[in-house]
Amino acid sequence: MKQEETFSIDALRSGDREAFAAMVDEYSPKLYRLALRMLGDPQEAEDVLQDSLLKAYHAIDKFEGRSKVGTWLYRITSNEALMRLRKKQPALVSVDEPIQLDKGDMVPRQLEDWCCLPEDEFMTAEAMVQLDQAMEELSPALKAAFILRDLQGLSTEEAAETLEISESALKTRLSRARLQLRESLSIYFGDRVKEFMHG
Amino acid sequence: MDKEQHCPDLLSELADFMDGTATIEVCAEIEKHMAECPDCRVMVDTLEKTIYLYRNREERFELPSGFRERLFTSLHLEDYLKD
Numbered sequence: 001m002k003q004e005e006t007f008s009i010d011a012l013r014s015g016d017r018e019a020f021a022a023m024v025d026e027y028s029p030k031l032y033r034l035a036l037r038m039l040g041d042p043q044e045a046e047d048v049l050q051d052s053l054l055k056a057y058h059a060i061d062k063f064e065g066r067s068k069v070g071t072w073l074y075r076i077t078s079n080e081a082l083m084r085l086r087k088k089q090p091a092l093v094s095v096d097e098p099i100q101l102d103k104g105d106m107v108p109r110q111l112e113d114w115c116c117l118p119e120d121e122f123m124t125a126e127a128m129v130q131l132d133q134a135m136e137e138l139s140p141a142l143k144a145a146f147i148l149r150d151l152q153g154l155s156t157e158e159a160a161e162t163l164e165i166s167e168s169a170l171k172t173r174l175s176r177a178r179l180q181l182r183e184s185l186s187i188y189f190g191d192r193v194k195e196f197m198h199g
Numbered sequence: 200m201d202k203e204q205h206c207p208d209l210l211s212e213l214a215d216f217m218d219g220t221a222t223i224e225v226c227a228e229i230e231k232h233m234a235e236c237p238d239c240r241v242m243v244d245t246l247e248k249t250i251y252l253y254r255n256r257e258e259r260f261e262l263p264s265g266f267r268e269r270l271f272t273s274l275h276l277e278d279y280l281k282d
Contacts, residue, residue: 021271021279028270029262042263050273057274113241115248122252131252150250151257156218175214182242182249189245 112190134184145173
């Protein structure tokens with residue numbers, strides 16, 4: 001995550017609109033992508049982004065500076081996205097995940113080697129749909145860990161702080177997310193390999 | 200290779216291995232195991248490819264048209280749109 005901000009925290013705290021605009025410019029693309037990947041809906045992602053930034057603006061005097069502004073904004077946005085998911089699917093959304101990896105999680109079921117497929121095969125519209133569907137099947141807790149760590153490039157420490165969990169819990173969620181995505185994609189790309197080999 | 204025992208133990212170290220934060224000893228153990236276990240080799244290769252595909256798509260991501268204008272307007276920041 002970027003270390004130095006293009007705006008002053010003190011100016012933000014005093015309600016400076018220009019500093020707020022600079023903060024919005026700096027962080028809104030990353031926060032939008034987080035919300036979009038969490039929710040899968042562009043309109044909802046924009047709504048969550050707007051609500052999160054408004055919440056941040058009104059709560060900036062409570063920002064204590066112990067974490068980076070970016071981590072704080074990521075936390076507000078991921079919480080907003082999780083709240084939306086809970087409202088939509090209360091029965092399905094569990095924020096908690098087992099701390100330990102079950103052995104059942106770790107044993108790979110799909111062992112087709114699909115890395116050999118031509119690069120074009122990974123870029124088709126159908127492949128993109130598969131990537132979306134696999135992501136959609138992750139629980140919100142796993143999804144958040146994968147997005148923050150692997151897609152947004154936060155460190156383990158930053159991602160754990162954002163989600164308010166321990167680093168070991170973050171690593172467990174990340175491993176579960178990666179393995180589940182791999183299993184899902186292996187079904188589709190494994191079939192593509194078989195089709196390729198047989199004609 | 201005893202898949203029920205050894206592979207899962209090994210796989211639990213994979214996050215650190217893939218993120219480059221595993222100890223030299225753990226890396227050596229995983230490399231050695233992968234050289235002997237084709238299933239784990241495929242698993243790690245496809246796991247790395249999975250992460251690559253998502254990251255690659257993320258790098259090509261473009262914000263929707265009018266994103267900044269809509270956001271600045273909704274936050275009453277229109278005066279700062281020109282920047």
